[in-house]
Amino acid sequence: MIALDAHGADGGLQVIAEGARRAGVPVRVYGPAGAAELGRLDVVDAPTAIGNDEEPVRAVRSREDTSIVRAARAVAAGEADGLVSAGSTGAALAASVLHVKRIRGVHRPAVAVLLPVPGRDILLLDAGANNEVRPEHLVQFAYMGSAFMEAVRGVDRPKVGLLSNGEEAGKGTPDVKEAHERLAAADSSSLNFAGNVEGSDLTGGELDVVVTDGFTGNVALKAIEGTSKAVVRAIREAVTSSPVSSVGGLLIRGRVGRLREEIDPNTVGGAILLGLRGVAVIAHGGSTPDGIANAVRLAQRAHDERMIERTQRALEAAGVLRSAPTGSFDSQ
Amino acid sequence: MIALDAHGADGGLQVIAEGARRAGVPVRVYGPAGAAELGRLDVVDAPTAIGNDEEPVRAVRSREDTSIVRAARAVAAGEADGLVSAGSTGAALAASVLHVKRIRGVHRPAVAVLLPVPGRDILLLDAGANNEVRPEHLVQFAYMGSAFMEAVRGVDRPKVGLLSNGEEAGKGTPDVKEAHERLAAADSSSLNFAGNVEGSDLTGGELDVVVTDGFTGNVALKAIEGTSKAVVRAIREAVTSSPVSSVGGLLIRGRVGRLREEIDPNTVGGAILLGLRGVAVIAHGGSTPDGIANAVRLAQRAHDERMIERTQRALEAAGVLRSAPTGSFDSQ
Numbered sequence: 001m002i003a004l005d006a007h008g009a010d011g012g013l014q015v016i017a018e019g020a021r022r023a024g025v026p027v028r029v030y031g032p033a034g035a036a037e038l039g040r041l042d043v044v045d046a047p048t049a050i051g052n053d054e055e056p057v058r059a060v061r062s063r064e065d066t067s068i069v070r071a072a073r074a075v076a077a078g079e080a081d082g083l084v085s086a087g088s089t090g091a092a093l094a095a096s097v098l099h100v101k102r103i104r105g106v107h108r109p110a111v112a113v114l115l116p117v118p119g120r121d122i123l124l125l126d127a128g129a130n131n132e133v134r135p136e137h138l139v140q141f142a143y144m145g146s147a148f149m150e151a152v153r154g155v156d157r158p159k160v161g162l163l164s165n166g167e168e169a170g171k172g173t174p175d176v177k178e179a180h181e182r183l184a185a186a187d188s189s190s191l192n193f194a195g196n197v198e199g200s201d202l203t204g205g206e207l208d209v210v211v212t213d214g215f216t217g218n219v220a221l222k223a224i225e226g227t228s229k230a231v232v233r234a235i236r237e238a239v240t241s242s243p244v245s246s247v248g249g250l251l252i253r254g255r256v257g258r259l260r261e262e263i264d265p266n267t268v269g270g271a272i273l274l275g276l277r278g279v280a281v282i283a284h285g286g287s288t289p290d291g292i293a294n295a296v297r298l299a300q301r302a303h304d305e306r307m308i309e310r311t312q313r314a315l316e317a318a319g320v321l322r323s324a325p326t327g328s329f330d331s332q
Numbered sequence: 333m334i335a336l337d338a339h340g341a342d343g344g345l346q347v348i349a350e351g352a353r354r355a356g357v358p359v360r361v362y363g364p365a366g367a368a369e370l371g372r373l374d375v376v377d378a379p380t381a382i383g384n385d386e387e388p389v390r391a392v393r394s395r396e397d398t399s400i401v402r403a404a405r406a407v408a409a410g411e412a413d414g415l416v417s418a419g420s421t422g423a424a425l426a427a428s429v430l431h432v433k434r435i436r437g438v439h440r441p442a443v444a445v446l447l448p449v450p451g452r453d454i455l456l457l458d459a460g461a462n463n464e465v466r467p468e469h470l471v472q473f474a475y476m477g478s479a480f481m482e483a484v485r486g487v488d489r490p491k492v493g494l495l496s497n498g499e500e501a502g503k504g505t506p507d508v509k510e511a512h513e514r515l516a517a518a519d520s521s522s523l524n525f526a527g528n529v530e531g532s533d534l535t536g537g538e539l540d541v542v543v544t545d546g547f548t549g550n551v552a553l554k555a556i557e558g559t560s561k562a563v564v565r566a567i568r569e570a571v572t573s574s575p576v577s578s579v580g581g582l583l584i585r586g587r588v589g590r591l592r593e594e595i596d597p598n599t600v601g602g603a604i605l606l607g608l609r610g611v612a613v614i615a616h617g618g619s620t621p622d623g624i625a626n627a628v629r630l631a632q633r634a635h636d637e638r639m640i641e642r643t644q645r646a647l648e649a650a651g652v653l654r655s656a657p658t659g660s661f662d663s664q
Contacts, residue, residue, distance in 0.1 A: 117559060118562055118563065119562070119566070131497065131505050132505055163551060164551075165547050172463065173464055173547055176547075198551070198554045199550065199553065199555035199556075199557075200555070202555050202558060202559075203558040204558060212551075214497065215496075215497050215504065215505055216547065216548050216551055218498075218530075218531065219496075219497060220551050220552060221531065222531030222532040223532070223535070223552045223556050223559075224531075224555050225531075225532055226531060226533070226534060226536060227535050227555075227556045227559040227563070230450055230451070230535040230537075231449075231560055231564060232563060234450035234451070235567060
């Protein structure tokens with residue numbers, strides 16, 4: 001069963017309720033029990049939400065009755081197989097770290113996103129949890145991303161690249177160079193490391209996982225989303241701008257529609273938090289009901305394919321877990 | 333007259349020679365005087381080049397006879413109005429800093445690029461000169477980019493954004509936050525600062541200049557180029573995959589061709605180095621003859637519109653030049 005946060009979707013409760021109905025897997029909704037939209041669903045009463053403008057850690061600590069905190073606690077208690085929220089990313093992250101908790105020895109959780117580009121799936125992480133990362137964080141991200149692609153997307157020996165401003169090993173910031181050295185030294189049976197990759201490789205179709213810090217990852221993700229939309233929009237405008245090309249446009253509409261679906265973030269479902277002891281998926285605020293349903297299915301699949309255990313095992317086998325106990329919430 | 337480096341284009345001397353002929357402005361080519369391709373052009377004999385695999389600063393210092401060093405010296409001596417090179421970016425940057433030199437008080441030159449996206453022109457800087465920057469560098473970049481858009485593209489009060497992972501002032505790395513504070517405090521008559529912007533704003537058509545560090549800028553630029561190409565390719569494949577949509581594809585070909593030209597880096601001509609005492613344009617290694625010709629025209633235009641003087645005046649008026657003398661080559 002997936003714990004679904006009723007709050008945060010731009011489309012309101014209606015989108016969440018319809019998404020829950022379409023998901024095809026058991027869902028418990030955390031939201032206002034009396035709301036008519038949620039009528040026939042399994043609802044836990046959690047009428048308040050954490051907004052995008054609140055300081056997430058403080059809000060999560062002080063407001064135990066919010067929907068995201070209750071959903072996270074359900075995952076922590078083993079009552080739910082995972083959580084899905086279309087609300088504040090910061091709140092979902094804070095609630096997950098505080099209640100679901102990190103895998104022992106993981107420095108930082110990462111936000112991982114399947115890029116909305118045509119062709120082969122590429123997982124980008126970190127896409128926004130950590131503005132600044134140390135080399136050891138990037139190394140853990142490589143194993144976390146690889147484990148996700150193996151477990152959830154069925155990719156055999158995922159090819160992992162380290163994002164930099166050049167393909168040569170010596171390119172990048174000092175932290176990227178050090179991460180490169182460590183990853184290049186990894187046992188190739190545990191990590192299929194492809195070396196440094198560039199921004200153009202995010203859409204090149206040769207990689208399965210690309211690792212970077214959360215600042216660069218967030219900028220790259222949004223640049224890719226924005227460019228996809230701008231180019232598709234420009235083509236649509238070009239096509240409808242003359243009678244002849246309008247006829248052409250009608251003839252290609254079906255095919256281009258399928259492409260637009262492929263580059264629509266709703267198709268993927270959302271970002272997944274990696275490095276935690278439970279499954280947490282963050283859906284787009286602008287999700288459609290199908291977007292919510294896809295996010296719920298992604299969370300259920302991550303649970304069913306034992307993503308957490310496989311991630312933990314991969315990190316352990318590689319010897320990249322830190323030895324000091326975790327569990328505290330150090331500066332995000 | 334523009335000094336054009338004959339070396340470095342993937343297409344060889346032929347592309348450079350044809351580009352020089354098409355440019356429509358006086359060009360002097362720095363390359364092997366005996367080469368048949370350069371036959372009827374004004375050629376200064378400089379038969380050797382600095383490769384992409386050489387350490388740029390060392391190579392520029394030790395090899396005075398290379399084409400890029402001779403071109404940079406011609407600009408420094410006032411013999412040429414600017415230089416264009418399709419060779420190693422590092423070598424062009426090092427030769428420019430050592431010979432053309434920085435504007436007095438500029439911390440670091442930046443690589444600025446007009447993004448190959450549909451619609452309104454956006455200048456992104458730094459796109460690769462400086463992996464790590466301090467807040468005072470970002471502040472100078474804002475004025476340098478603004479002066480370029482005013483002088484060379486005729487934009488009135490260019491709207492300048494600071495790239496971050498969220499629009500709120502508190503978002504970003506500590507350096508980005510500090511740069512935001514300083515830019516927000518700037519006199520709005522000298523800088524039209526739009527605040528923090530996100531990766532999606534790079535293609536959103538609302539801005540004229542976006543400022544960031546060279547690592548993030550390089551990743552974003554290449555992600556945008558890669559996504560444009562991937563989406564256009566996917567549409568072409570979708571269109572040619574059935575007889576009906578193929579007919580549609582024929583009908584829209586003219587309009588989509590114009591769009592493809594708009595997102596082709598050759599249309600822009602190249603990246604321009606800002607913060608120097610002379611004009612330097614770096615063309616794509618993969619430039620076509622028209623790409624080279626556009627780069628030459630861009631360089632000539634920057635000179636004719638007195639970009640350098642206007643940049644210097646803007647930086648001075650804003651009080652953001654550093655007081656210590658420059659001219660030395662500190663760590664790039």
